[in-house]
Amino acid sequence: MERTERLLRGFELGLFFLVAVLMPFSLYCVFRVVPNEVTMGAVQRIFYFHVPSAWVAFLGFFVVFVSSILYLATRRLLWDVVAHSAAELGVLFCSIVLFTGPIWARPVWGTWWTWEARLTTTLVLEMVFVAYLVLRTQAENRTQAARLSAVVGIVGFLDVPIIYYSVQIWRGHHPIVFKSSGGQGLEPIMLKTFMLCMTTFTLFFLLLLAMRIRLGLLRESVSEIRQWETQSGA
Amino acid sequence: MKNLNYLFWAYTLIWIVLAGYLLSLSIRLKAISSQVRRLKSRLPGGDEG
Numbered sequence: 001m002e003r004t005e006r007l008l009r010g011f012e013l014g015l016f017f018l019v020a021v022l023m024p025f026s027l028y029c030v031f032r033v034v035p036n037e038v039t040m041g042a043v044q045r046i047f048y049f050h051v052p053s054a055w056v057a058f059l060g061f062f063v064v065f066v067s068s069i070l071y072l073a074t075r076r077l078l079w080d081v082v083a084h085s086a087a088e089l090g091v092l093f094c095s096i097v098l099f100t101g102p103i104w105a106r107p108v109w110g111t112w113w114t115w116e117a118r119l120t121t122t123l124v125l126e127m128v129f130v131a132y133l134v135l136r137t138q139a140e141n142r143t144q145a146a147r148l149s150a151v152v153g154i155v156g157f158l159d160v161p162i163i164y165y166s167v168q169i170w171r172g173h174h175p176i177v178f179k180s181s182g183g184q185g186l187e188p189i190m191l192k193t194f195m196l197c198m199t200t201f202t203l204f205f206l207l208l209l210a211m212r213i214r215l216g217l218l219r220e221s222v223s224e225i226r227q228w229e230t231q232s233g234a
Numbered sequence: 235m236k237n238l239n240y241l242f243w244a245y246t247l248i249w250i251v252l253a254g255y256l257l258s259l260s261i262r263l264k265a266i267s268s269q270v271r272r273l274k275s276r277l278p279g280g281d282e283g
Contacts, residue, residue: 043237103244
C-alpha cells in the first residue's frame with residue numbers, strides 16, 4: 001500500500017498543476033469569452049459548471065460500480081477504499097448538480113423544483129449514495145461495511161442510465177445536452193468552452209479522488225498498526 | 235445583464251462546496267499522515283517507513 005500511496009502523491013502533484021492552470025482559464029472563458037445565450041441570458045452560464053458536475057458525479061458512481069464488483073470478486077480492501085472514496089465524491093458533485101439546477105430553473109422555468117423525470121431520478125441517485133455512506137458508518141465491522149456497501153454501490157449505479165435516458169423515456173422538459181445524432185445547438189465557441197470545462201472538472205475529480213484514496217489507505221494503515229499493537233500487547 | 239444574481243449565487247455555491255471539501259480533505263490528510271508517522275515510530279524497527 002505504501003507504493004500505491006507514493007504513486008498517488010506524484011499523480012496528485014501533476015494534476016494539481018494542471019487544474020491550477022485550467023480552472024482559472026475555464027472561468028475566464030465562461031465569463032469573458034462565450035457570448036450570452038439569446039433566450040436565457042447570463043443564467044445559461046451555469047450550464048458550463050452544472051453539466052461537468054453531473055458528468056463527474058456519474059463518473060464517480062461508475063468508479064463505485066466497478067470497484068464494488070472488483071471488491072466482491074477479490075475481497076481486496078483496496079477496491080473498497082476506491083469505491084468509498086468515489087462515492088463520497090459522487091455525492092459531493094451530485095449535490096452541486098442539485099443546488100445549481102434549481103438556481104438555473106427559477107428564472108428559466110419559473111420554479112425552483114419540479115418533479116420532472118431527470119430531476120427526480122437524480123435526487124434518488126443522491127439519496128441512494130448518501131444511504132451508502134451512512135450504511136458504512138452503521139456496519140458492525142470493516143468487512144461487513146465493505147460487503148454491504150458494495151452491493152448498494154452496484155445497485156445504486158443502475159440509476160445512472162435511467163437518468164441519462166429519462167428525458168427521452170418520460171418526455172421530460174429538462175434540456176438535452178448530448179444528442180445521439182446531429183448537432184448540439186451550441187455555437188462553436190460555446191462548445192469549445194463547454195469541452196474545456198468538462199476536461200477541467202474531470203482532472204479536478206481525478207485529483208480529489210487520488211487524495212481521497214490516499215486518505216483511505218492511510219486510515220487502513222492506522223487500523224492495521226493498531227490491530228498489530230493490540231495483538232502483540234504493545 | 236439579466237438574471238446576474240442567480241449566476242452569482244450558483245458559482246458562489248459551487249466554490250463554497252468545492253473549497254470546503256478540498257480544505258476538509260487536506261486537513262484530514264495532514265492529521266492522518268502525522269498519526270501514521272507517530273504510530274510507525276512506535277513500532278519495532280521505528281522510522282524505517
